[in-house]
Amino acid sequence: MAASDITRGQLERNLSQKLQAFYHEKLGRRPERITCQFFDEKLAIVLEKVTIPSERLLLESKHPDFAYELRNQLDMQMKPLLQVLLEEILGTGVVTMLINTDLKKDVSGIIAVLSDIPSIRDPESIPKVKKEKVVNSNNE
Numbered sequence: 711m712a713a714s715d716i717t718r719g720q721l722e723r724n725l726s727q728k729l730q731a732f733y734h735e736k737l738g739r740r741p742e743r744i745t746c747q748f749f750d751e752k753l754a755i756v757l758e759k760v761t762i763p764s765e766r767l768l769l770e771s772k773h774p775d776f777a778y779e780l781r782n783q784l785d786m787q788m789k790p791l792l793q794v795l796l797e798e799i800l801g802t803g804v805v806t807m808l809i810n811t812d813l814k815k816d817v818s819g820i821i822a823v824l825s826d827i828p829s830i831r832d833p834e835s836i837p838k839v840k841k842e843k844v845v846n847s848n849n850e
Contacts, residue, residue: 714829718830718832718833721828721830722746722748724799725744725746725755725796726746729755729757736791737760742758742759744758748836750836751823751825751826752824756817760817769813788809792807793807802825802826802828806822806823807821
């Protein structure tokens with residue numbers, strides 16, 4: 711299926727599945743739930759139930775700050791790998807990306823600023839997309 715043949719919803723589901731596999735491979739834990747939402751040339755991702763057993767152990771210890779330091783280091787190491795993964799899945803460049811995790815709430819957030827909207831069948835379904843971008847992407 712070419713990128714322009716898929717819908718926004720299909721792309722978001724595909725992205726969620728690939729992210730679950732990525733987190734399972736890198737951290738040994740699949741996020742329980744992933745929500746992806748495009749906004750023009752931006753992508754917001756929320757990952758729920760992401761803490762790994764070693765982080766939970768540290769959170770319950772006398773030194774919970776170590777759990778946050780561990781996650782910060784993991785996020786920093788995964789960031790360039792996630793950027794490549796997003797670019798492959800979306801078929802567009804990632805200009806910048808932010809990652810943060812709240813271990814007590816067991817949730818991570820990723821915000822990616824894209825170089826362009828992804829090539830999909832229904833670009834008008836992306837909130838905030840300007841009409842001229844839809845016309846230009848349909849003419850390509």
